[in-house]
Amino acid sequence: MEPKRISFRQGCLSRKAEETALRRYEAAAWLESIAGPLCLPQKPSDHEFVSCLRNGLVLCNAINKIQPGSVPKVVSNALMGSPASDNQNPLPAYQYFENIRNFLVAVEELKLPTFEASDLEREKLDTASVSRLVDCILSLKSYHEWKRGAEINGSLKSIKSPLFKLSLTRAQIHMTPSGSFVQRSRLNLTSDTESKPCKAKDEVVRIICQCLVDAKENINQVLATNVTSQEREFKSAVHCSSKEGKVSNDISPLQNKDHYTSDKDRSDHMNFLEAQEQEIRELRLMLEGVKSEYRALHNQVQNDYATLVHEIQGLSTAASRYNEAVKENRNLYNMLQELRGNIRVFCRIRPTFNSTSRSSIEYIGEDGSVMVFDPLKPQSTRKVFQFNKVFGPKATQGDVYKETQSLIRSVVDGYNVCIFAYGQTGSGKTHTMCGPSGGSAKDNGINYMALNDLFSISSTRENVKYQINVQMVEIYNEQVRDLLCTLEIRTCTGNGQTSLPDAKMLPVGSTEDVINVMKLGEINRASSSTAMNDRSSRSHSILIVHVHGEEDSGEATHSCLYLVDLAGSERVDRSEATGDRLKEAQHINKSLSCLGDVITALAQKNSHIPYRNSKLTQLLQKSLGGNAKTLMFAHISPEIDSYAETISTLKFAQRVSTVELGAACANKESNEMRDLKNQIDNLKKALAIKETERVPFSSKMKENVPTMESSSKQAAERTPPRSRRFSLETPTYTKIPGAPTKTSQSQFGFHAQEKSPDKMKCDVAINGQDDFTFSSTSSSEQKSVRASVAINGQDDFSYSSTSRSVQKSVRASVVSKGSNIRKSIQSLGKLINASEKRSNQCPIEKPVSKIRSNLDSKSPVNSKTDSRTMRRQSLTNPLLASSNFSRRSSLGGKSDTNLSDVSKTPPSIKTSSKATKKWL
Ligand SMILES: Nc1ncnc2c1ncn2[C@@H]1O[C@H](COP(=O)(O)OP(=O)(O)OP(=O)(O)O)[C@@H](O)[C@H]1O
Structure with missing residues (x-):
């Protein structure tokens, strides 16, 4: 498990709290040793500690032991004539107040740090009041130790050092290797002969270290306040010491000749102090430098942050503008295409049947480019073809339809639209147009999705009444056959809107109708198995959707959507077609070749376009040379052995994309x-x-x-x-x-x-x-x-x-x-x-x-x-x-x-x- 992270500030606080607690334990232990058992746990809490001292008995007894007679009259239960223990029959609080007051007076007389009497009375204890209490007791302890030492050495001197007034800091306590707490007096100049200049020197060093530690810890605030105050304290301590030393040797043991064995020691000590002062000055300068550096860094960070924010804003604005520009660019490109009336060409690559076989498709670009390469001929060059869009093997039916959808909307607006699928046999034409046989709804092809969309779009236009009819025919061996009633029908490629007047026209009003119509058409459509496709379409199938809309104003639109699934071109040697299959293949190849001729003539802007060379081109005449919007799906198989067909399909598709039809116009009346x-x-x-x-x-x-x-x-x-x-x-x-x-x-x-x-x-x-x-x-x-x-x-x-x-x-x-x-x-x-x-x-x-x-x-x-x-x-x-x-x-x-x-x-x-x- 990741260790819990403790922030610097949290760390400091917990350390301070720990030190405060240690001092409290020490004070409690000392009191117990002086005034007898206090019934306190080894580590009393603030509350336990203060409650024990609240009646002042312990404190008075303690000070009387150190300085007999300091509190001449201690108020206790016994004094009040009540032998019962304190716990059983406690006295009223005001009676105990006397004890506290007397204790504080006695402490004051000893020039030791005191506390407020109210510090003991508070119900809700705060850290500061407990700390004052502890400080007082520990200073009393210190005094006691000093006094004992002095008694032993016989040199009892009054304590006048102002440093004694300072509260004991956490640094004064450190743990001995044995685990007990030892208090080191802070610049304890009143100590015995052993606490000589070298001890004072240690103290000065310790204070400086403390300053540095504090400075390090709170570089922002503490340094500005605490460090300065501590430094001031130190300075004033040194100053007072030296001053008092001049006035009275008793007052300042630092300068007291008694404390120094010689003048040399004294001057050494003074030099040392000066050196320390100098060091402090340098440190202060350094601190100032660090602070100014920090400020500069802080400013720099702030400036950098502001610059960064500004730059990010600029970038996001640029990005949104770029997106807008791209969108506009695409719109303009589409507009240009519409004006030129180009046939749009999408290329779709079927997934390979065998995942281990190598693919001839080298690269598919987002921009509609596709690069093909014949791995069997490494010396051959890579060929790149550019189309409006290329769908890779992973593209779903939905992805393909999404790009087609705008054309379907055009049909409702009154434009004739033709979408046809071209490609070699087995490359996925029927998959794209109709979907796989027996597939789920998400596998539905363009035919289904387009008709569904037509219904949904037309239902949103409330002021127009739409009527949608469908015809479905196939061109099988150069005969046009009705797929909805299995009859051969006559064709009409005249100027009239209806190209196949005899083909059965079924009204459709819902998705179910469409599915039924498609099923009927699929059943009737000629398909059979070849060596290249188990269910090869042997005819060109054409689904014609007539959309007639009448507005409330009387305006009417009539448009046709041609959805053409061409039969696939095939090399008879590969498809192994014989007999009827061979005849079908020949017809298919011939009509596709006629389609190629028409495309070439259109691309070259020839005056004569050979539409009449095949039934297919006759039926597609209006879409290829008329005012329709036309989209071709060029299907390719990625297998290496289909490379030649792939190249042929791509070249054909490239040629188709250069055909200019002229702007499409809506059939509005x-x-x-x-x-x-x-x-x-x-x-x-x-x-x-x-x-x-x-x-x-x-x-x-x-x-x-x-x-x-x-x-x-x-x-x-x-x-x-x-x-x-x-x-x-x-x-x-x-x-x-x-x-x-x-x-x-x-x-x-x-x-x-x-x-x-x-x-x-x-x-x-x-x-x-x-x-x-x-x-x-x-x-x-x-x-x-x-x-x-x-x-x-x-x-x-x-x-x-x-x-x-x-x-x-x-x-x-x-x-x-x-x-x-x-x-x-x-x-x-x-x-x-x-x-x-x-x-x-x-x-x-x-x-x-x-x-x-x-x-x-x-x-x-x-x-x-x-x-x-x-x-x-x-x-x-x-x-x-x-x-x-x-x-x-x-x-x-x-x-x-x-x-x-x-x-x-x-x-x-x-x-x-x-x-x-x-x-x-
Ligand atoms: N994008 C695709 N994802 C998954 N399977 C596909 C895809 N395209 C084609 N197929 C599968 O490839 C096989 C041949 O596809 P399809 O019958 O659509 O080819 P075709 O070009 O119509 O062939 P033909 O011209 O002989 O009729 C089918 O089994 C079909 O499900």
């Missing part, structure tokens, strides 16, 4: 916008009515259709079938050289070509559901006007028109959707009127049969090209459409296009645009 949309709907209806008014004309045209029909059929046979929507979303334009005559255009849904000077071809597409697109292009030498109209059923509408006859160029760049829609409505109105006029002006010049004859006369190559053109016309020309050439007819397109013109402008392979090729 004000009341005004909604009105404008309604207007668009009305205009669409008006258009539809116009179309139906043209029915008689189209039926007239039908007479000429049969010949065209067969031609078209031929073309259709050579053209692979594709989804209607796909073709609709690729409005394109083919410049057909040598088109012989002008082609006039009428309604929407027409295809017209103009011969020199203007050549014009227009494609109009109306999406039966919610899309309407129109494009018209005319090329000429110098002037061209290009117009296109696109009405997005939801909120987009744009118009452009090209016509040499109009002779003016219109290019509308609409910043806000509201103004865009307003302008578009005006343009649409004009267009309707203009198209009506044109349709009335353009007579049909050639019968459709002529087209056929023209087509038939072409070379095989040309006829193939023509058939393409015909097919294209069939999609865009309402006339042909009405002749059942194409599914376009279902869109209500009719035209009074001059078919002879079509026949005069056979399409050419050479001049087909790239877009047309692609479209075909």
